[in-house]
Amino acid sequence: MYSRLLFGIFIAVIGIAVHAENKKEEFILPSSILEIEGDLAYGEYLASDCQTCHRADNSDQGIPGIHGRETIELVYALHEYKNKYRTNEVMQMMAGGLDDEEIAALATYFASLQ
Amino acid sequence: MSINRRSFIQTAAAVTASLSAPMVMASGKPRVVVVGGGAGGATAARYIAKDSKGAIDVTLVEPSRTYYTCFFSNLYLGGFRDLGSIAHSYGNLASEYGVNVVHDWAVDIDREGKTVSLAGGGTLDYDRLVLSPGIDFVDGAVEGWDLNAQNKMPHAYKAGSQTELLKAQLASMPAGGVFAMVAPPNPYRCPPGPYERVSMIAHMLKKSNPTAKIIVADPKPKFSKMGLFQEGWANHYDGMIDWIGSEFGGGDVSVNPEAMTVSIDGEQTKVDACNVIPAMKAGRICEMAGITDGNWAPVSAHDMSSKVDSNIHVLGDASMQGDMPKSGFSANSQAKVAAMAIRGALTGSKVFPAKYSNTCWSLVDTNDGVKVGATYKATDEKIAKVDGFISKTGETADVRKATYEESLGWYAGITADMFG
Numbered sequence: 001m002y003s004r005l006l007f008g009i010f011i012a013v014i015g016i017a018v019h020a021e022n023k024k025e026e027f028i029l030p031s032s033i034l035e036i037e038g039d040l041a042y043g044e045y046l047a048s049d050c051q052t053c054h055r056a057d058n059s060d061q062g063i064p065g066i067h068g069r070e071t072i073e074l075v076y077a078l079h080e081y082k083n084k085y086r087t088n089e090v091m092q093m094m095a096g097g098l099d100d101e102e103i104a105a106l107a108t109y110f111a112s113l114q
Numbered sequence: 115m116s117i118n119r120r121s122f123i124q125t126a127a128a129v130t131a132s133l134s135a136p137m138v139m140a141s142g143k144p145r146v147v148v149v150g151g152g153a154g155g156a157t158a159a160r161y162i163a164k165d166s167k168g169a170i171d172v173t174l175v176e177p178s179r180t181y182y183t184c185f186f187s188n189l190y191l192g193g194f195r196d197l198g199s200i201a202h203s204y205g206n207l208a209s210e211y212g213v214n215v216v217h218d219w220a221v222d223i224d225r226e227g228k229t230v231s232l233a234g235g236g237t238l239d240y241d242r243l244v245l246s247p248g249i250d251f252v253d254g255a256v257e258g259w260d261l262n263a264q265n266k267m268p269h270a271y272k273a274g275s276q277t278e279l280l281k282a283q284l285a286s287m288p289a290g291g292v293f294a295m296v297a298p299p300n301p302y303r304c305p306p307g308p309y310e311r312v313s314m315i316a317h318m319l320k321k322s323n324p325t326a327k328i329i330v331a332d333p334k335p336k337f338s339k340m341g342l343f344q345e346g347w348a349n350h351y352d353g354m355i356d357w358i359g360s361e362f363g364g365g366d367v368s369v370n371p372e373a374m375t376v377s378i379d380g381e382q383t384k385v386d387a388c389n390v391i392p393a394m395k396a397g398r399i400c401e402m403a404g405i406t407d408g409n410w411a412p413v414s415a416h417d418m419s420s421k422v423d424s425n426i427h428v429l430g431d432a433s434m435q436g437d438m439p440k441s442g443f444s445a446n447s448q449a450k451v452a453a454m455a456i457r458g459a460l461t462g463s464k465v466f467p468a469k470y471s472n473t474c475w476s477l478v479d480t481n482d483g484v485k486v487g488a489t490y491k492a493t494d495e496k497i498a499k500v501d502g503f504i505s506k507t508g509e510t511a512d513v514r515k516a517t518y519e520e521s522l523g524w525y526a527g528i529t530a531d532m533f534g
Contacts, residue, residue: 041464049469049471052443052447052527062520090473093487097500
């Protein structure tokens with residue numbers, strides 16, 4: 001009986017995981033990550049690498065403009081790339097090299113550019 | 115010689131200071147001189163000027179008034195871009211960022227006196243010097259070829275008139291003619307560059323001269339994105355390209371530019387156009403500065419400063435830094451680390467740990483783009499690779515098209531990042 005209950009929980013967990021894989025809106029970041037205060041100066045330095053491709057004039061030919069977007073949107077996007085919920089290989093690699101503080105710093109900096 | 119000239123200039127300047135003191139002397143600000151206005155130098159000049167907000171005087175020394183990017187020059191050969199679309203001027207660096215742009219050649223560096231001598235006769239003082247001169251060719255690297263032969267057998271590895279010349283020679287090949295490329299040994303500028311070029315030339319010939327042949331003599335047994343290029347060549351240009359690697363004598367090459375013949379592994383072939391890409395070394399100003407070890411200038415991975423002289427930073431192709439490929443993207447990435455370190459040293463601004471990245475896109479045929487990239491960190495020994503990726507063979511047409519479109523975005527982005 002106990003083992004059947006465990007098995008049921010196991011299946012349920014797998015089900016949630018598969019569901020999350022298929023539907024990226026299920027990607028939820030914990031508040032501990034969302035509440036990190038981004039360091040603007042560090043974000044400005046890190047952003048120089050992004051600006052090789054993401055243009056300051058926000059044109060989106062082949063590569064989207066990201067200047068002036070909402071902090072939470074940028075934090076989510078970078079964590080989704082880092083966790084491979086989004087597919088672009090360049091962005092998976094770039095985000096993969098960033099820790100939570102660096103992502104917060106970048107999002108804060110880009111959101112500050114209007 | 116340079117010390118005498120400097121002494122003279124100093125004396126002359128002191129005598130005439132009240133009448134015509136140069137701006138840099140009058141301002142008393144720290145001075146940065148950047149030699150070379152490509153992906154490394156233009157980026158460094160722009161970032162130092164932009165981020166120091168006028169606290170540092172930045173002078174950029176670059177002989178060309180119009181800069182043609184080496185990246186995307188293959189797409190010009192393939193007919194995907196016109197030459198004007200890869201041409202850039204330094205006007206914005208001067209007008210928007212206050213960079214003092216000097217169109218001249220740097221011909222000597224006095225490290226003790228911290229001066230750069232210009233071919234036009236002037237001398238520039240510096241507190242920090244950035245050398246980003248790109249590449250020069252190793253003398254005698256390909257038997258029978260030297261710079262005197264570059265009009266008959268262009269290298270087209272510094273973009274501009276050489277690229278135009280190669281394109282014209284390809285266009286005037288007779289029906290069923292032969293084009294040969296002599297590929298370079300490692301390390302060299304833009305590892306996938308020769309093979310993207312072969313793809314672009316094949317694309318062009320397939321339309322205008324479909325029975326033409328392409329021979330590539332290569333001193334290497336393998337090359338960047340080899341599987342992706344060979345897949346693309348088989349898919350798009352079946353039977354047109356004969357790549358001869360080192361295992362089949364591809365490194366045993368001599369050329370005769372007068373007779374237009376190429377000898378590979380003892381077998382002589384008459385060719386109608388020939389692209390010789392010789393072995394490379396750091397731009398000659400690095401040798402003149404006395405900061406090279408062999409063909410390249412070794413640098414610290416933490417700030418791109420020369421291991422011989424910490425007041426000189428070497429960027430891009432000329433530097434020997436570790437794992438990063440010699441690419442425009444790498445030079446641009448390195449320039450930002452150096453700019454931050456230089457500002458920190460001269461104005462006390464905050465310095466963060468170095469991070470580097472690179473991605474190289476290549477076009478194989480219409481809407482068939484591939485890419486390779488990596489991230490890097492600074493160690494005491496070298497710039498060390500952290501993570502990377504490469505396009506896969508067999509990708510869908512949609513993925514390849516998106517990759518090509520991404521490369522167009524990157525081109526627009528990096529050139530805006532370089533030239534403002």
